[in-house]
Amino acid sequence: MIVMKPTATEDEIQAVINRIESCGARAHPSRGEEVTVIGAVGDREHVARLGLEGSPGVEQVVPILKPYKLASTQLRNGERTVMEIGGRLVGGDNFAMIAGVCTVESREQTLETARIVRDAGATMFRGGAYKPRTSPYAFQGLGEEGLRLLKEAKEETGLPIVTELMDARDLEPVLEVADMIQIGARNMQNYTLLTEIGRSNCPVMIKRGLSATLEELLMASEYVLKEGNQKVLLCERGIRTFETAYRFTLDLTAVPVLKELSHLPVIVDPSHAAGRRDLVTPLSLAAAAVGADGIIVEMHPHPEEAICDGPQALYADTFPEYLEQVERAAAVAGKVLSSTPA
Amino acid sequence: MIVMKPTATEDEIQAVINRIESCGARAHPSRGEEVTVIGAVGDREHVARLGLEGSPGVEQVVPILKPYKLASTQLRNGERTVMEIGGRLVGGDNFAMIAGVCTVESREQTLETARIVRDAGATMFRGGAYKPRTSPYAFQGLGEEGLRLLKEAKEETGLPIVTELMDARDLEPVLEVADMIQIGARNMQNYTLLTEIGRSNCPVMIKRGLSATLEELLMASEYVLKEGNQKVLLCERGIRTFETAYRFTLDLTAVPVLKELSHLPVIVDPSHAAGRRDLVTPLSLAAAAVGADGIIVEMHPHPEEAICDGPQALYADTFPEYLEQVERAAAVAGKVLSSTPA
Amino acid sequence: MIVMKPTATEDEIQAVINRIESCGARAHPSRGEEVTVIGAVGDREHVARLGLEGSPGVEQVVPILKPYKLASTQLRNGERTVMEIGGRLVGGDNFAMIAGVCTVESREQTLETARIVRDAGATMFRGGAYKPRTSPYAFQGLGEEGLRLLKEAKEETGLPIVTELMDARDLEPVLEVADMIQIGARNMQNYTLLTEIGRSNCPVMIKRGLSATLEELLMASEYVLKEGNQKVLLCERGIRTFETAYRFTLDLTAVPVLKELSHLPVIVDPSHAAGRRDLVTPLSLAAAAVGADGIIVEMHPHPEEAICDGPQALYADTFPEYLEQVERAAAVAGKVLSSTPA
Amino acid sequence: MIVMKPTATEDEIQAVINRIESCGARAHPSRGEEVTVIGAVGDREHVARLGLEGSPGVEQVVPILKPYKLASTQLRNGERTVMEIGGRLVGGDNFAMIAGVCTVESREQTLETARIVRDAGATMFRGGAYKPRTSPYAFQGLGEEGLRLLKEAKEETGLPIVTELMDARDLEPVLEVADMIQIGARNMQNYTLLTEIGRSNCPVMIKRGLSATLEELLMASEYVLKEGNQKVLLCERGIRTFETAYRFTLDLTAVPVLKELSHLPVIVDPSHAAGRRDLVTPLSLAAAAVGADGIIVEMHPHPEEAICDGPQALYADTFPEYLEQVERAAAVAGKVLSSTPA
Secondary structure: OEEEOOOOOHHHHHHHHHHHHHOOOEEEEEEOOOOEEEEEEOOHHHHHHOOHHHOOOEEEEOOOOOOOOOOEHHHHOOOOOOEEEOOEEEEOOEEEEEEEEEEOOOHHHHHHHHHHHHHHOOOEEEEEOOOOOOOOOOOOOOOHHHHHHHHHHHHHHOOOEEEEOOOHHHHHHHHHHOOEEEEOHHHOOOHHHHHHHHHOOOOEEEEOOOOOOHHHHHHHHHHHHHOOOOOEEEEEOOEOOOOOOOOOEOOOOHHHHHHHHEOOOEEEOHHHHHOOHHHHHHHHHHHHHHOOOEEEEEEEOOHHHOOOOHHHOEEHHHHHHHHHHHHHHHHHOOOEEOOOOO | OEEEOOOOOHHHHHHHHHHHHHOOOEEEEEEOOOOEEEEEEOOHHHHHHOOHHHOOOEEEEOOOOOOOOOOEHHHHOOOOOOEEEOOEEEEOOEEEEEEEEEEOOOHHHHHHHHHHHHHHOOOEEEEEOOOOOOOOOOOOOOOHHHHHHHHHHHHHHOOOEEEEOOOHHHHHHHHHHOOEEEEOHHHOOOHHHHHHHHHOOOOEEEEOOOOOOHHHHHHHHHHHHHOOOOOEEEEEOOEOOOOOOOOOEOOOOHHHHHHHHEOOOEEEOHHHHHOOHHHHHHHHHHHHHHOOOEEEEEEEOOHHHOOOOHHHOEEHHHHHHHHHHHHHHHHHOOOEEOOOOO | OEEEOOOOOHHHHHHHHHHHHHOOOEEEEEEOOOOEEEEEEOOHHHHHHOOHHHOOOEEEEOOOOOOOOOOEHHHHOOOOOOEEEOOEEEEOOEEEEEEEEEEOOOHHHHHHHHHHHHHHOOOEEEEEOOOOOOOOOOOOOOOHHHHHHHHHHHHHHOOOEEEEOOOHHHHHHHHHHOOEEEEOHHHOOOHHHHHHHHHOOOOEEEEOOOOOOHHHHHHHHHHHHHOOOOOEEEEEOOEOOOOOOOOOEOOOOHHHHHHHHEOOOEEEOHHHHHOOHHHHHHHHHHHHHHOOOEEEEEEEOOHHHOOOOHHHOEEHHHHHHHHHHHHHHHHHOOOEEOOOOO | OEEEOOOOOHHHHHHHHHHHHHOOOEEEEEEOOOOEEEEEEOOHHHHHHOOHHHOOOEEEEOOOOOOOOOOEHHHHOOOOOOEEEOOEEEEOOEEEEEEEEEEOOOHHHHHHHHHHHHHHOOOEEEEEOOOOOOOOOOOOOOOHHHHHHHHHHHHHHOOOEEEEOOOHHHHHHHHHHOOEEEEOHHHOOOHHHHHHHHHOOOOEEEEOOOOOOHHHHHHHHHHHHHOOOOOEEEEEOOEOOOOOOOOOEOOOOHHHHHHHHEOOOEEEOHHHHHOOHHHHHHHHHHHHHHOOOEEEEEEEOOHHHOOOOHHHOEEHHHHHHHHHHHHHHHHHOOOEEOOOOO
């Protein structure tokens, strides 16, 4: 949809029509009293490539069609995707509680937490072996040693494992242990990484960049879907705003809107959004009540000794009580905890 | 707390100390290996007035004390304020459902909606007689005629009335009908208006400006409290972010954080945040689950005929079902609907 | 322009067409392969009032016509407004340097600064008598005593006076001394105040709210213009973003864009944007080079003793050198300092 | 600097002191009348790792030391870095004009533009062979074929070449032609990519992520510097804000502030910030006047035929006139175009 300026001449209007038709699209001009609007019916990418925004007489170009296709609600005629991950159902009426440690630090810390997660009846276990850190001087994760500990946790508890991938060159070892790969917010637009995962068959949860629009998040998922990997989950983890009283602003409006735009499941990460333990419970209840398909949350047996993000980790021994409260909030939105193998 | 630059000289450090002491405060320098930090102990306003940020050798000034006093949690030693408004209790474990019309349009529309609100058991009735509109060409409200219709609704239903005040010169007629005055987001920093209301005794709900920090919102409440009016409520109604998929981004993290910083009740307005009817229910559930002290919501018997903000109005006939669902979410956060007169 | 959902039924499309026609507008449907788009040709306000966003089958409503009329470039066929204020020309190729004190504190401070401003050849003198302060405990300005001092500065130096108005009830005394009224960012959407000024004949500079869009700023100017007052200036003074390294983010892109959208002059306030003296000069040069019609800047004979905003005040004795550098930057953009009476 | 809550007990204060001392740092408590503040003197990373934010009685943790070291102004005692890139001097009083095509499309387009850039006397030639695109369906660049065309442009014109690297696996072919590597905004926090470039010796310009703070940008540069590569340039290219009237908001305040915080040169990209040709010239003038060390700008012989970002490309034949005007603006800030080989 091309909106012409009120001062556009007939020649300028005709030039735009000609350019639209030159790329194989059809032009539908509507001449109003003040302005003329020209609809362009055809391939969105072809029309976008014309770059009509800068042409003489053009006021603005308003895209009408969504740029994502495979992620869109229409693809499935409005039906929501339910996928199986490590034997658990995710999406639809199933509520996924993904809990674990921020960083795999040691065998004891990992196994102790994994047992608590399993005993409480949560859905999956998360743990970071590769950690993207703002500072090059900060701890960067245990790497392959961390992956080994996650494998051990999986063997002992039977829980599916979620872990982050930062570098395409680490894909192979990660695939050996991960039931779901996590793409961090900083890598949401690392397109070479997304493409590689698209060529694997491993479920992937993509975190929204801290100032990514929902459309950009869906386009990131499209990079994976386009390569053939259909198991993509979206994750809201807080956006960056002017407010400095908390680390990020959890954008819960994104949840119902993403579910309207896309058939993919939507997970919420209250831990990284808040950065503070005392906010994790209220934000988790809100996320469950707003209709999220799951929550990913961090805990630690001894948060004050955590190497990374201790202040936001729940005390592991309060987890069962926390989970019970979240389940009640999820029930208000019509969802049931997905805990037993499917 | 004044942080000096690593390059600050001893003379620059001494000059800052002298200026702090010149306003009657005490200076506590701590000399680290890289930088010197000087604590200033005394009246916050006096120290702020020194304007040390621009002084030679100063890196930054970090205020330690909160600038608000009467709104702060400490004032009540952590106890939350419970107030009576038009015979209803607000705050504490009471959940207030404030529902009504965006704009008072006609006698039928107002009375019909008020009856639905009363019958469903909600807490108060809201209706706008004075409307702040971005466009001077848009409908600006019925004014005093609107106030008369609100009075009639109050007489018929017994519901307390909430209505907006935009101009201090309208205070008197508004006080005749309002049980609670609403200050809109655009007027959050209209200090002459806040001061006038502070001199009345009427409860007031102050909406957060669309890019106001929580500290600024609390300072706005301080303008009212300082004049002697202790019945102030805070309202989160969505902030402005980069996301364009919805009108505003409802900031639910603000709710638990405001409740930590202040003893005042916190209300959420999902209607104006979302601007779309289909988002109002999920956001209301999230607001109740996150621990809000209430919700203010708009409905209309025939939204498609509404003069203003019809797209965000709930259908009035679905209100009872909506309220029931919100009550269940509030229960998860430990709150009970405040509906019968106190 | 109403964009229907891909799933919209023929009945839903027809219902939208009927509603458009019900308000006297004409409907132009374009049926694409994937979606139908319906143009609505008629009065913008009437169509907006239909609230079609919430109707069944509607994806989004894209307004095509600008909501402002009197502020728009078209009103003057692209010619820029040049106005006379206190005998000085503003707009067009004239560059206005408005300089002075943040707050009128004393006779000496005011007169000393005014003389420096006059001697350097600046265009107008600014000084605040009424100060909007975030804290009710902060100094709120000298009020009418401040106005008297400004009058004295005017009599002595012959400079036109710019001062802020916060409350419509102070309009009369302010009009006695002001050659131009300033509306602060917090009051940009104080519509009752704007309307009152619109009924006066006094030039007014409206500061952009710290998260106001350009469209909202233009709509604020429209409130004044609509009442008959044609002398409106727009002022960019920094917007609120996520960045915390400085107080506000000066949005210089707003300058050329406002000049494209509107015929009104555009002024930049680097002092309040930066909040720090050392940033004022580079930002002033940038503002002049980007094509601003003027700058409003603060200085103080002894900034370290300033009651308010001392850290951002230029040292008064460096003002002549500063002004000379700004003039050179303005020359790059084709503008000449407006200093002698017109 | 740890700020305790007003309600913190003596035990809580002592516990914080003990934890600080447990990591080898020293604790300096200052007990004010209302709150106690504890300075922690020692290694920043060690103290950060304590995660004191979540500890009982702690209000907030205020970091005093900057987290970046090699990028900081102090490293060079306030002297600015001047570096040689492909025989041209960058930084200090040298103004770099980096101009070229968004995407290498064809031999003619590339060579024709390169000749115009050389003839006008610009500093370097830019051209993209690998293009990060929001949509997987959009043109992704010519890849190695594009690198070959850039090599040809370099051989013919003698201009140093700037091109983007997205994937560490392409580092080797890129190093064969690039005199400077560009890291795009989306990859600013792709730490594995930054680390690899840090191990090369190739100058690198890092673009600020669209919502990255200056501190995060400096930390990204630190990833490169830490590996031994000292030739890092910072680039402001517009940030994401609420304003929708333009693509991004160019943050020119970042330029003087980055130059205060760091010794590294600061470049501005007005093309991507604006997204519209008509804004490129005013924003370039502003960037030069604010004190930037250079500009990176896009042009095209026939923008309306450009595959990518045509609307923001300057017409190549207007480049000489544009460059002359930018030089005049740079002169106001005391800088001279760096065009002849050093």
